[in-house]
Amino acid sequence: xxxxxxxxxxxxxxxxxxxxxxxxxxxxxxxxxxxxxxxxxxxxxxxxxxxxxxxxxxxxxxxxxxxxxxxxxxxxxxxxxxxxxxxxxxxxxxxxxxxxxxxxxxxxxxxxxxxxxxxxxxxxxxxxxxxxxxxxxxxxxxxxxxxxxxxxxxxxxxxxxxxxxxxxxxxxxxxxxxxxxxxxxxxxxxxxxxxxxxxxxxxxxxxxxxxxxxxxxxxxxxxxxxxxxxxxxxxxxxxxxxxxxxxxxxxxxxxxxxxxxxxxxxxxxxxxxxxxxxxxxxxxxxxxxxxxxxxxxxxxxxxxxxxxxxxxxxxxxxxxxxxxxxxxxxxxxxxxxxxxxxxxxxxxxxxxxxxxxxxxxxxx
Amino acid sequence: xxxxxxxxxxxxxxxxxxxxxxxxxxxxxxxxxxxxxxxxxxxxxxxxxxxxxxxxxxxxxxxxxxxxxxxxxxxxxxxxxxxxxxxxxxxxxxxxxxxxxxxxxxxxxxxxxxxxxxxxxxxxxxxxxxxxxxxxxxxxxxxxxxxxxxxxxxxxxxxxxxxxxxxxxxxxxxxxxxxxxxxxxxxxxxxxxxxxxxxxxxxxxxxxxxxxxxxxxxxxxxxxxxxxxxxxxxxxxxxxxxxxxxxxxxxxxxxxxxxxxxxxxxxxxxxxxxxxxxxxxxxxxxxxxxxxxxxxxxxxxxxxxxxxxxxxxxxxxxxxxxxxxxxxxxxxxxxxxxxxxxxxxxxxxxxxxxxxxxxxxxxx
Numbered sequence: 001x002x003x004x005x006x007x008x009x010x011x012x013x014x015x016x017x018x019x020x021x022x023x024x025x026x027x028x029x030x031x032x033x034x035x036x037x038x039x040x041x042x043x044x045x046x047x048x049x050x051x052x053x054x055x056x057x058x059x060x061x062x063x064x065x066x067x068x069x070x071x072x073x074x075x076x077x078x079x080x081x082x083x084x085x086x087x088x089x090x091x092x093x094x095x096x097x098x099x100x101x102x103x104x105x106x107x108x109x110x111x112x113x114x115x116x117x118x119x120x121x122x123x124x125x126x127x128x129x130x131x132x133x134x135x136x137x138x139x140x141x142x143x144x145x146x147x148x149x150x151x152x153x154x155x156x157x158x159x160x161x162x163x164x165x166x167x168x169x170x171x172x173x174x175x176x177x178x179x180x181x182x183x184x185x186x187x188x189x190x191x192x193x194x195x196x197x198x199x200x201x202x203x204x205x206x207x208x209x210x211x212x213x214x215x216x217x218x219x220x221x222x223x224x225x226x227x228x229x230x231x232x233x234x235x236x237x238x239x240x241x242x243x244x245x246x247x248x249x250x251x252x253x254x255x256x257x258x259x260x261x262x263x264x265x266x267x268x269x270x271x272x273x274x275x276x277x278x279x280x281x282x283x284x285x286x287x288x289x290x291x292x293x294x295x296x297x298x299x300x301x302x303x304x305x306x307x308x309x310x311x312x313x314x315x316x317x318x319x320x321x322x323x324x325x326x327x328x329x330x331x332x333x334x335x336x337x338x339x340x341x342x343x344x345x346x347x348x349x350x351x352x353x354x355x356x357x358x359x360x361x362x363x364x
Numbered sequence: 365x366x367x368x369x370x371x372x373x374x375x376x377x378x379x380x381x382x383x384x385x386x387x388x389x390x391x392x393x394x395x396x397x398x399x400x401x402x403x404x405x406x407x408x409x410x411x412x413x414x415x416x417x418x419x420x421x422x423x424x425x426x427x428x429x430x431x432x433x434x435x436x437x438x439x440x441x442x443x444x445x446x447x448x449x450x451x452x453x454x455x456x457x458x459x460x461x462x463x464x465x466x467x468x469x470x471x472x473x474x475x476x477x478x479x480x481x482x483x484x485x486x487x488x489x490x491x492x493x494x495x496x497x498x499x500x501x502x503x504x505x506x507x508x509x510x511x512x513x514x515x516x517x518x519x520x521x522x523x524x525x526x527x528x529x530x531x532x533x534x535x536x537x538x539x540x541x542x543x544x545x546x547x548x549x550x551x552x553x554x555x556x557x558x559x560x561x562x563x564x565x566x567x568x569x570x571x572x573x574x575x576x577x578x579x580x581x582x583x584x585x586x587x588x589x590x591x592x593x594x595x596x597x598x599x600x601x602x603x604x605x606x607x608x609x610x611x612x613x614x615x616x617x618x619x620x621x622x623x624x625x626x627x628x629x630x631x632x633x634x635x636x637x638x639x640x641x642x643x644x645x646x647x648x649x650x651x652x653x654x655x656x657x658x659x660x661x662x663x664x665x666x667x668x669x670x671x672x673x674x675x676x677x678x679x680x681x682x683x684x685x686x687x688x689x690x691x692x693x694x695x696x697x698x699x700x701x702x703x704x705x706x707x708x709x710x711x712x713x714x715x716x717x718x719x720x721x722x723x724x725x726x727x728x
Contacts, residue, residue, distance in 0.1 A: 078472045079649035108442045109473045113650055136616075149667050151676040156667055164609075166616050173616065175609040181602065198601055207673025225671065231596055231603045234673075237562055238545065239595045243603075245528075245539040245682045248667065252500075252530050252537065256660045257650045264666060285443035286477055286621045296620045302628060303513050303520055303612065307589065309571020309598075312515040318609045 004341060004362050005333030011049065012037055014348065014358040018052070021351025022059055023066035028091050035090040035121040038128075040334040043325035046185040047122045049336060053343040054119070054269075055088070056350075063271035064088050064118050070095065078103055080112045081258060086272035089120030097126040097278040101133050104280035113253075114276045115260035119143075124176030124322070127165030130280045131172045134289065138279040139163040142254045144270045145263040146220060147180045147247050148227050150240040153207025155220070155227035158263035158270075159183055160250035165319075166283075168297040174319030179247040180228045184220070187213045187228070200233035202226065209234055253277045338363060368705060368726050369697030375413065376401055378712065378722040382416070385715025386423055387430035392455050399454040399485040402492075404698040407689035410549040411486045413700060417707040418483075418633075419452070420714075427635035428452050428482050434459065442467055444476045445622060450636035453484030461490040461642040465497050468644035477617075478640045479624035483507075488540030488686070491529030494644045495536045498653065502643040503527040506618045508634045509627040510584060511544045511611050512591050514604040517571025519584070519591035522627035522634075523547055524614035529683075530647075532661040538683030543611040544592045548584070551577045551592070564597035566590065573598055617641045702727060 012033050019029035040048030058064035068087035072080050080099055084092040096112040103110025120126075123139045130137025143158030159178040166173045181201050190197050196211035204210040205225035219226040230243030255262045260275030267273055283292055300317040308315060329335075336344075341362055345355040355362075376397050383393035404412030422428035432451035436444050444463055448456040460476040467474025484490075487503045494501025507522030523542040530537045545565050554561050560575035568574040569589035583590040594607030619626045624639030631637055647656055664681040672679060693699075700708075705726055709719040719726075 074651050076472060076649045081650055107471075108440060109475075111473075111645075111649065148673075149670060149679050151673055151679045152667075152670050153673045154671045156670050164613050166620075173612065175613060177603075177606045177609065181596075200602060203673065207671075207676065231606050232545075233602070238564060238597070239541075239607075241680075241682070242541045242595050245541065248537065248663075248682065249528050249539060251663060252660055256530075256656055256663060257647060259651060259655070259659070262663050262666070264670075281475075283621060285440050285475065286445055287438050287623060291623070292620055295623075296616055299612075299615060299620060299626050302626070303516075306513060306516050306520050306628075307518045307571075309512075309515055309517045309567065312571065315513050315515045316605075318605070318612065 001337045001339060002363075003335050003337050006336050006359060006362070007333050008037065008041070008330050010358045011040070011334055014344070014353070014355070015049065015052070017353050018348060018351060021353060024088070024091070028088070031094050032088060032090045035094070035125045037334070038125050039122045041326040041329050042122065042124070042322040043329070044122055045335065046183065049334065049344065050340050051119075052340075052347060056347045058118065058271045061271070063268050070114075077107050078109050078111060082112060082114045084114050084117035086116055086118065089118035089274070089276075092117055093120040093126055093276060093278065094129070096276065097129050097137070097139070097280070100278045100280040101130055101135055101137075104135055104282045105133075108282045108285040109280070111277065111279045113258035113278075115258040116272060117274050117276055118271055119274065120276060122176060123161045123163035124165070124174055126278055127163045127176070128172075128174060131165040131167050131174070134167055136281040136283045137163075137165045139277065140250045140253050141276040142251055142260075142263045142266065142274055144266040146184060146227050147230055147244075148203055148207065150230070150234070150236060150244045151207075153203065153205065153225050156264045157230075157244070157247040157251055158266070159228075160247040160263065162246065162250060166296055167293050168300050169293070171300070171317065171320050171323055173296065173300060173317060174322060179231055179243055179250060181231055181233065181243070182228060184228065187217055191217055200229060200238065202228055203234055365701045365703060366727075367699050367701050370700050370723060370726070371697050372401065372405070372694050374722045375404070375698055378708065378717070378719070379413065379416070381717050382712060382715060385717060388452070388455070392452070395458050396452060396454045399458070399489045401698070402489050403486045405690040405693050406486065406488070406686040407693070408486055409699065410547065413698065413708065414704045415483075416704075416711060420711045422482065422635045425635070427632050434478075441471050442473050442475060446476060446478045448478050448481035450480055450482065453482035453638070453640075456481055457484040457490055457640060457642065458493070460640065461493050461501070461503070461644070464642045464644040465494055465499055465501075468499055468646045469497075472646045472649040473644070475641065475643045477622035477642075479622040480636060481638050481640055482635055483638065484640060486540060487525045487527035488529070488538055490642055491527045491540070492536075492538060495529040495531050495538070498531055500645040500647045501527075501529045503641065504614045504617045505640040506615055506624075506627045506630065506638055508630040510548060510591050511594055511608075512567055512571065514594070514598070514600060514608045515571075517567065517569065517589050520628045521594075521608070521611040521615055522630070523592075524611040524627065526610065526614060530660055531657050532664050533657070535664070535681065535684050535687055537660065537664060537681060538686060543595055543607055543614060545595055545597065545607070546592060548581075548592065551581055555581055564593060564602065566592055567598055
């Protein structure tokens with residue numbers, strides 16, 4: 001599929017105007033655009049403008065509500081529970097993470113959980129909010145079920161990502177990974193190429209290892225059994241129980257703590273049904289922050305500088321790739337394929353904004 | 365190697381008397397025995413009485429100090445930093461976890477970090493302390509370096525386990541795993557059998573995949589390069605960066621927060637040099653505890669009851685195997701091989717206690 005580059009500034013303006021067109025306030029639209037564009041800047045296309053169409057559909061179906069007013073249903077000094085009332089995930093999540101950060105600023109620790117929410121973009125956006133306010137941040141979410149428990153054949157847990165951020169120089173430590181081996185999007189890439197999947201990514205409807213991407217995708221859609229494996233693959237010998245357990249921990253920290261539904265009961269592709277957790281820790285509770293930040297920077301530098309495996313030229317620490325990608329894309333533009341551009345043209349028109357007014361003629 | 369079964373009660377008495385013989389108080393000896401025996405009861409032999417010899421050597425070398433008096437060097441309402449002063453890991457760790465739990469009881473959250481400590485047994489002991497006081501618990505430790513960063517060839521991170529516990533019925537959720545694919549002990553088992561390792565467990569001195577256990581063990585001992593891979597193996601395609609990042613997070617939460625040394629600088633096999641973190645969360649900060657506990661129990665039951673892969677008969681939730689093993693071993697005794705029994709005889713004699721007085725004649 002042909003790819004084009006969209007300038008970051010124009011894309012941001014387009015997304016902001018689009019969301020204002022849906023009925024969000026200008027500030028909400030700015031926040032939503034900021035979360036979405038961070039994904040594209042990081043090079044995580046699946047969570048950026050490529051996903052505008054899915055959010056659009058959710059809004060049309062009434063499962064993402066621009067006028068929703070999230071309600072705090074429980075609160076202590078250190079914690080809060082928010083009923084998102086099916087708000088846009090990015091809107092309620094920014095609010096929840098800032099609330100956790102404010103609690104941490106005052107008391108050292110803040111944990112805010114959210115129920116009845118929607119897909120919130122990249123988990124790493126929220127931990128980076130904490131990092132930018134010199135806090136340590138954690139973020140977790142459940143999703144609709146797609147991950148197979150060790151020895152199982154039915155999807156029971158979500159991709160259930162874990163995000164963590166810690167300030168460091170010159171690059172903060174920014175970790176954001178699904179607790180499955182790969183996200184669903186990766187299967188689709190292999191399927192389009194007709195290439196066999198690496199072993200250890202997925203199982204078939206009987207719970208057995210397979211390399212057939214198309215079959216697994218169909219089974220997921222039809223809820224016919226099978227799905228994506230947890231980090232560690234299908235067997236305890238390769239650590240399957242380790243990834244499966246991480247997925248279960250995320251389920252406990254989100255759905256169970258927020259009083260929401262667990263991934264195996266999430267419906268409507270997760271729209272209006274997911275639970276999230278946002279934690280901030282003022283690491284000053286353990287001593288002098290400048291010293292700890294410096295020590296963390298040294299650790300990360302030592303990792304990067306350590307000896308490379310034969311054939312490898314670089315060891316990354318988490319967050320480096322994303323920040324380098326950001327520099328590149330601010331300069332060269334955000335990659336968008338023709339399908340995404342077509343979707344942007346179509347959904348822009350539904351709120352009366354014209355793609356070409358922002359980008360000119362992108363496709364000849 | 366021949367295995368024998370030692371009665372739990374006699375073993376506990378032996379270990380308590382042994383540690384009192386080393387100069388620990390009776391209460392400290394009781395605590396140490398409790399941590400060690402939980403490992404044997406759980407079926408984690410590597411962390412139970414098999415390790416008595418290593419602790420013995422540490423005490424003889426003056427790196428584990430029976431008379432050490434750990435000092436609280438920093439404290440807030442929610443947190444504390446403890447300098448273990450090279451105390452026995454189990455002694456300072458029980459103290460630290462109880463301190464975190466007490467802070468959580470009063471304020472909702474408690475986090476206590478420890479530096480200059482020693483190997484503390486199974487991480488899951490401390491999270492179970494939290495669970496038994498109806499709290500959620502986390503526990504992390506660094507170790508001497510043994511894990512390879514993605515694209516690297518030198519060990520830079522420890523096995524860096526993550527333990528988590530959450531109350532549930534009939535079985536709590538008890539997660540305790542190294543962030544490496546396997547612990548070093550597994551390599552030794554394959555080496556003794558002369559069997560090739562599964563791919564994705566280790567790399568050789570050049571950072572390349574290998575199945576040769578003996579070579580890797582020698583390289584680890586000689587610090588010649590190579591070592592154990594993080595969860596996810598050697599390549600990003602199988603999620604290597606996910607496990608590598610978890611190991612780095614544990615390093616940040618322990619060594620960096622405690623002001624200790626990171627795994628790549630830990631010396632003396634970790635004796636007197638490791639850092640730990642103990643967190644307790646009163647999950648009542650999110651609402652009615654009975655409801656959350658029930659919801660968690662339902663989630664775990666649904667996981668266990670979900671459809672099995674072809675050829676599989678059971679899906680476990682974390683903690684089940686350990687508690688079933690405990691029942692069996694309380695009934696049948698703790699497995700000990702002849703090498704361990706020989707070590708117990710020898711080290712018992714050094715403090716004037718006689719193995720046969722506790723167990724009779726075990727080996728004909």
